[in-house]
Amino acid sequence: MISKEQIAAEYQLIQDEICAALEQCDGLAYFEEEKWERDGGGGGRTRVIQNGNIFEKGGVNFSAVHGQLPHTMQKALNIDHDDFFATGVSIVIHPNHPMVPIIHMNIRYFEIPSSFADGREPIRWFGGGIDLTPHYVIDADAQYFHAYLKSVCDKFNHDFYHRFKTWADDYFFIKHRNETRGVGGIFYDRLTANSELTWENIFEFSKGVGRSFIPIYTELVNRNRNSTFNEAQQFWQYQRRSRYTEFNLVYDAGTKFGLETNGRIESILMSLPPTAKWVYNYQPVPGSEEEKTLSLLKKGINWV
Template sequence: MTKEQIADQFKALQDTITQTIESTDGNARFKEDIWQREGGGGGRSRVIAKAQIIEKGGVNFSAVHGSLPDKIKTKLKVKSDEFFATGVSLIMHPENPHVPIVHMNIRYFELKDGTYWFGGGIDLTPIYIDKKEAADFHQALKLVCDKYHPEFYQKFKTWADDYFYLSHRDETRGIGGIFFDHLNESEGLTKDELFSFVIEIGQLFAPLYAAIMKKKANSPYSEQEKDWQLHRRGRYVEFNLLQDKGTRFGIDTNGRAESILVSMPPEVKWTYQYEIKANSPEANTISQLKKGTNWLQYL
């Protein structure tokens, strides 16, 4: 499996995802920007806005190459100067507070000396936690993980709990999912098998999230529930700007800022000492944003 073949399949995955979101949402269409990176390579950024279900969403594909900045070489503990990186990343911010925010990305990184690895993840950020929905989401991820390695799900689920964690708030971003990085043949799988795992995680997104969209899009909601959604989006922004490694990597490699920051929600609120009433649905959400929850128990 060459880097060009991997990039081609990632690009095809972007097509599948955007087509599924469009058909599920209704009559809205993604706007596409094709861009070139000054240092080498480029990509396609696709954004949907003010649709029937998705208030703002982005599905990006990139395949970039060039010289690795010294600070990235030091951070990654590598010596090779030339790199190639390709991937698909997405974010969906729904209009309805009962439809969860979702994030997914899969990526491949290769150095001129032959060093390579895969990374990625998918996680769900509900504004109001639906335990059955969370269980179904985790079960779907586990089924894919179990096909490739008996330890993948629990290992990557724990990794997601730790990664998608706002340490300054002492809460997880949502109900998690899986997260993995630096996957290579040290996992006991061949490169082709690892790619098969990664692309299958990517292919899982569209049917999984489309089902949630269809189920929850017409749920009635109040002004209070919308207000709570806007405040929870604030936590999403905090994580992406303060802690997300992908955002930092994109900026440090002179990536396209518009594409990197497409993950930002269209509208958000921060209220000083925002009051959450005891025993409210909002308090119930906060109480469940903890590491280590076994969501599968709610199947």
């Protein structure tokens, strides 16, 4: 059986690979690293890139934390153990170009160490996902993104893509705006071994999702980074960033988990954009690209 130490080590390697590739893609900025320790157990490596050729702000964070699980989180997770271990990599990139999309990825593992020794079935699971938030929805880019994710999912289970795509549509939904955060992607949680999937299979899937990030995002960046844009399009970019912020502060489970378990605030809120705008009752021009984008921010679109 794979150990939590093996999982954490592999996630650290994925963090290293992604940071090196993003620096090469940007061509100007480099990641700054801050190592931190969590009161109660564990810590992590926060890496932030800022003011680059294309990446205005981004973070690629690794954490491996353990200790006492607050009662609020025990209730939320529907478990009755005090101790926990959690490790993962979390990424959010905010480009400075309105035609280059925001992207988020997360891979994570959670276990209750005491459950391995108390005679009951071990409590452990994998979760994660990757989703795309374009400021302007470009059909060909959304199709490429989803086709790549489907190819990753299909290597492990032909039902994964449909299940996890639907899950992402439901999860990355801004209820108070009645719109999705972007064009979705895949999302899964509490993925455990069964008659069809071993723990090793699920771990390989988790790593496959993690390593899909670079080929996907570098392709999308390079497709759009040299296109021209005007002030009105950048204004729209800042307006769309405000919706991203609303989702992360109101609904995101990772943000809530980090705050409830006394995580590092700067790392938790790394996902927020450097600049955003909230314009009162903003309405796009009828027939505009902005109106088209809003019309595509809904569940159930079949991109592949």
